[in-house]
Amino acid sequence: xxxxxxxxxxxxxxxxxxxxxxxxxxxxxxxxxxxEKFASLYRAGKIHGGxxxxxxxxxxxxxVGMSLRPGDVFAPLIRDGAGRLAFGETLVEAARTxxxxxxxxMRGRDGNVHRxxxxxxxxPMLSHLxxxxxxxxxxxxxxxxxxxxxxxxxxxxGEGATSTGAFHEALNQAAVERLPLVLVVADNQYAYSTxxxxxxxxxxxxxxxxxxxxxxxxxxxxDVAECLAVVGKAVRNARAGGGPQLVVARLLxxxxxxxxxxxxxxxxALKQSELGRDCLAVAEERLRVDGWATDAELEAxxxxxxxxxxxxVNSVQREPTPDPFQETWCALATPRLKDGFPAEPSAARxxxxxxxxxxxxxxxxxxx
Amino acid sequence: xxxxxxxAIREAQARALRDDPRVFIYxxxxxxxxxxxxxxxxxxxxxxxxxxxxxxxxxxxxxxxIGAAIExxxxxxxxxxxxxxxxxxxxxxxxxxxxxxxxxxPCPITIRLPSGGTTGSGPFHSQCLEGLYALYPGLVVMxxxxxxxxxxxxxxxxxxDDPVIFxxxxxxxxxxxxxxxxTEALPVGKARIARAGRDVTIVAYSAxxxxxxxxxxxxxxxxxxxxxxxxxxxxxxxxxxVIASVARTGRLLCVSEAWPWGGVTAEVIARVATEGFxxxxxxPQRLNAKDTPVPFHPNLWTSHRPTARSxxxxxxxxxxx
Numbered sequence: 001x002x003x004x005x006x007x008x009x010x011x012x013x014x015x016x017x018x019x020x021x022x023x024x025x026x027x028x029x030x031x032x033x034x035x036e037k038f039a040s041l042y043r044a045g046k047i048h049g050g051x052x053x054x055x056x057x058x059x060x061x062x063x064v065g066m067s068l069r070p071g072d073v074f075a076p077l078i079r080d081g082a083g084r085l086a087f088g089e090t091l092v093e094a095a096r097t098x099x100x101x102x103x104x105x106m107r108g109r110d111g112n113v114h115r116x117x118x119x120x121x122x123x124p125m126l127s128h129l130x131x132x133x134x135x136x137x138x139x140x141x142x143x144x145x146x147x148x149x150x151x152x153x154x155x156x157x158g159e160g161a162t163s164t165g166a167f168h169e170a171l172n173q174a175a176v177e178r179l180p181l182v183l184v185v186a187d188n189q190y191a192y193s194t195x196x197x198x199x200x201x202x203x204x205x206x207x208x209x210x211x212x213x214x215x216x217x218x219x220x221x222x223d224v225a226e227c228l229a230v231v232g233k234a235v236r237n238a239r240a241g242g243g244p245q246l247v248v249a250r251l252l253x254x255x256x257x258x259x260x261x262x263x264x265x266x267x268x269a270l271k272q273s274e275l276g277r278d279c280l281a282v283a284e285e286r287l288r289v290d291g292w293a294t295d296a297e298l299e300a301x302x303x304x305x306x307x308x309x310x311x312x313v314n315s316v317q318r319e320p321t322p323d324p325f326q327e328t329w330c331a332l333a334t335p336r337l338k339d340g341f342p343a344e345p346s347a348a349r350x351x352x353x354x355x356x357x358x359x360x361x362x363x364x365x366x367x368x
Numbered sequence: 369x370x371x372x373x374x375x376a377i378r379e380a381q382a383r384a385l386r387d388d389p390r391v392f393i394y395x396x397x398x399x400x401x402x403x404x405x406x407x408x409x410x411x412x413x414x415x416x417x418x419x420x421x422x423x424x425x426x427x428x429x430x431x432x433x434i435g436a437a438i439e440x441x442x443x444x445x446x447x448x449x450x451x452x453x454x455x456x457x458x459x460x461x462x463x464x465x466x467x468x469x470x471x472x473x474p475c476p477i478t479i480r481l482p483s484g485g486t487t488g489s490g491p492f493h494s495q496c497l498e499g500l501y502a503l504y505p506g507l508v509v510m511x512x513x514x515x516x517x518x519x520x521x522x523x524x525x526x527x528x529d530d531p532v533i534f535x536x537x538x539x540x541x542x543x544x545x546x547x548x549x550x551t552e553a554l555p556v557g558k559a560r561i562a563r564a565g566r567d568v569t570i571v572a573y574s575a576x577x578x579x580x581x582x583x584x585x586x587x588x589x590x591x592x593x594x595x596x597x598x599x600x601x602x603x604x605x606x607x608x609x610v611i612a613s614v615a616r617t618g619r620l621l622c623v624s625e626a627w628p629w630g631g632v633t634a635e636v637i638a639r640v641a642t643e644g645f646x647x648x649x650x651x652p653q654r655l656n657a658k659d660t661p662v663p664f665h666p667n668l669w670t671s672h673r674p675t676a677r678s679x680x681x682x683x684x685x686x687x688x689x
Binding site: 166172 | 392417418422423425426427428429430431432433434435436437438439440441443455458459462463465466467468469470471472473474475476505506508528529530556557603604605607
């Protein structure tokens with residue numbers, strides 16, 4: 001399901017640094033423009049629920065999405081718009097989930113960042129942090145059982161999720177099974193409003209790698225070249241049988257937790273530090289300084305991104321929203337096992353009988 | 369030949385592994401050791417690479433089962449005790465239970481919960497959590513009371529395209545025997561009249577079915593005919609069979625080994641009260657374990673959970689109402 005932007009292919013086939021950075025920049029830019037559109041729709045009251053932006057994390061996220069191939073597994077988190085696009089999500093699909101279109105993969109049953117296509121290896125996240133890592137493990141394990149190419153599984157989390165039991169259980173499990181898992185931690189200094197000093201006491205989260213028996217790497221998340229190099233190497237290591245890889249990126253979230261949050265708690269000194277650099281601006285500056293993109297090209301790319309985002313959102317806004325009268329209201333894949341709660345007090349018995357039709361007295365158990 | 373409830377569970381898993389290459393078993397000590405209760409005895413040897421020891425990580429066990437299910441596998445997860453499933457609770461209820469609804473992709477996993485009390489087991493090796501899991505949408509909750517059901521329902525649990533919480537009662541593991549494995553079974557979701565009667569209905573499931581039948585036998589000597597309904601699955605709950613029984617008897621006692629707040633007995637009574645109020649000749653009654661952690665000492669434990677004696681007293685009171 002991996003798509004490409006205007007002739008730009010994924011990083012796995014990129015032969016030069018320039019092409020890699022240009023490709024990453026364009027995914028980052030597209031994601032930033034899409035995020036800004038969602039933020040604007042949110043402020044206009046056109047989005048139900050929250051909006052969560054990836055501002056400041058696009059370089060890391062794009063590097064993850066670009067390092068993966070079709071057939072790999074990707075479990076993004078809330079700030080991975082760039083990685084989702086690079087992995088193959090279309091703008092329309094992203095917009096459908098935010099706008100609650102009945103035609104989207106989640107059909108209005110789940111929204112915003114909770115979107116994916118599990119059978120394409122693109123997992124819809126749970127809000128419970130760290131929960132997706134063991135699911136990636138299970139997909140990789142299953143492929144080992146089936147004897148099919150295992151691919152690589154990438155799971156993205158923030159530093160806050162490293163405090164969970166789910167993180168510990170899953171990373172340990174991946175190490176025990178020596179799975180090709182790449183666990184990418186965006187240490188963006190704040191989990192919602194809580195600074196990382198209240199989250200962990202180790203010098204760097206990458207120091208934990210040795211404790212789990214996995215390979216660790218750390219990188220500057222504001223530098224797209226470093227993101228591509230370090231994440232790309234981790235993915236190659238995992239693919240080559242090197243076992244789980246823990247990648248820790250240092251960066252700063254350049255927005256609130258969600259658009260409802262003004263992030264007034266972020267230390268201004270951090271914003272002025274190296275961590276507070278905007279990875280998109282850094283990448284753009286590099287393209288300019290190195291002469292890898294002209295002002296005209298940069299302008300054209302921006303215009304193209306805006307045009308594509310506007311077209312996608314405009315078309316999705318005309319799509320049907322979910323209809324409660326068409327909804328099955330059945331959580332099970334096996335409708336005959338739906339429990340028969342009466343719908344209306346007055347129609348109690350009729351409702352139950354209709355939903356739980358009489359079943360045959362016995363069914364055969366095939367002889368052992 | 370005779371076969372125990374535990375052996376039936378082992379045989380069902382062997383059968384599932386034999387018949388379906390998508391099946392594997394994952395849990396603590398399930399491999400060459402054969403499981404804490406020997407429910408997977410020799411299966412690792414018979415099915416190499418498909419019966420796998422897990423680290424003590426219930427959350428990751430269930431999470432990875434979900435991932436494997438996405439890839440088309442049919443994992444069976446053995447929780448060493450039902451009580452420990454709460455460590456994997458988030459993955460079970462929020463992830464597996466919601467998965468098909470959210471994504472349209474089925475999540476066929478079977479989670480075996482060795483449930484219920486045995487003497488000396490204490491607060492953390494005795495729990496009955498079927499009501500907790502039944503509360504959440506998207507889960508099927510099975511509570512087999514017989515050797516035959518333990519076998520046939522576990523096979524169905526593996527075959528069903530949804531997450532199944534399979535509550536197998538530890539007290540029945542060795543105490544319950546049948547002559548042979550079943551060749552036919554009631555469909556999942558259908559309750560069973562375990563004993564017919566016309567004076568009072570006892571609705572029960574799992575080990576409490578046998579306590580209820582003992583009561584029915586005792587009261588039969590006094591001329592009271594007790595009908596015992598074995599729910600078999602608590603979700604879906606076969607309201608029709610329960611109401612049909614209450615229509616015959618006019619009196620209802622619902623019995624469970626689980627704690628009293630909410631749960632299966634409250635659900636049964638709520639449904640009978642809302643859908644079959646006019647069929648009742650007396651207020652519907654329920655009997656549960658006491659609202660404390662499960663005690664260790666046998667003197668306390670036998671008073672904590674319903675027994676044939678306490679059920680019998682409850683039936684006698686109900687007949688006076």
